[in-house]
Amino acid sequence: xxxxxxxxxxxxxxxxxxxxxxxxxxxxxxxxxxxxxxxxxxxxxxxxxxxxxxxxxxxxxxxxxxxxxxxxxxxxxxxxxxxxxxxxxxxxxxxxxxxxxxxxxxxxxxxxxxxxxxxxxxxxxxxxxxxxxxxxxxxxxxxxxxxx
Numbered sequence: 001x002x003x004x005x006x007x008x009x010x011x012x013x014x015x016x017x018x019x020x021x022x023x024x025x026x027x028x029x030x031x032x033x034x035x036x037x038x039x040x041x042x043x044x045x046x047x048x049x050x051x052x053x054x055x056x057x058x059x060x061x062x063x064x065x066x067x068x069x070x071x072x073x074x075x076x077x078x079x080x081x082x083x084x085x086x087x088x089x090x091x092x093x094x095x096x097x098x099x100x101x102x103x104x105x106x107x108x109x110x111x112x113x114x115x116x117x118x119x120x121x122x123x124x125x126x127x128x129x130x131x132x133x134x135x136x137x138x139x140x141x142x143x144x145x146x147x148x
Contacts, residue, residue, distance in 0.1 A: 001140050003118045009046060010143040011115065012093045016042045017139045018121055019089035025082035025128050031070045034059060035086060038067075042093045053098030057107055059090055077127075084124035088117045 003011060016039055023035045038059040045051040060067050067090065071083035095113045098106050125132045 001118075001122070001137070003115050005147065006140075006143050007147055008096055010146055011118075012042070012046050012096050013146070014139055014143045015089035015092045015118070015121065016046065017143075018125055018136065019086045021132065021135055021139075022082040022085035022089075022125050022128065025079055028070070030065065031067075034065060034067070038086075038090050042090065045093060045097050049097075049100050051097055053094045053096075053101060053103060053106075053110070056090055056094035056097055057110055060087060060094070060109065061107065078129075081124045081127040085121050085128070088113075088121040088124065092117055092121075 003014075006014065019035070019042070020039055023032065023039070026032055026035065038056065041051055041055060041059075045056070058066075062069075067083060067087050071080060071087065074080050074083060091110055091113045095106065095110045098110060122136055125136060
């Protein structure tokens with residue numbers, strides 16, 4: 001899979017689709033509600049590019065219920081991997097939103113995000129279940145077709 005063949009919009013689309021799939025491994029209701037909200041905002045950004053990167057970043061690094069806090073308290077390794085994928089995806093779309101806004105100084109966790117994060121995102125989802133390889137490839141192909 002060559003992520004560089006996708007444009008920015010389709011990279012964000014792929015990231016969100018992977019996060020949606022990863023969220024299916026989580027059961028905790030408050031976490032699911034927040035993930036669904038982040039995904040909805042991510043989709044809104046993909047379609048309008050009018051959402052602030054800060055709005056998405058807040059899902060990651062919120063002192064009360066940030067995604068990183070949920071992940072840190074998780075004992076089940078599969079769920080930790082699902083969180084990895086979700087966090088990577090939200091961070092990726094957040095960075096794209098920040099860049100679109102022209103923000104020069106990004107929060108440190110977002111500053112280090114680039115296309116290489118897809119390797120980790122994909123590996124994390126596959127570690128949830130090896131059967132996800134087919135889903136990932138199908139979603140990548142859909143995004144690729146939208147570019148061509």
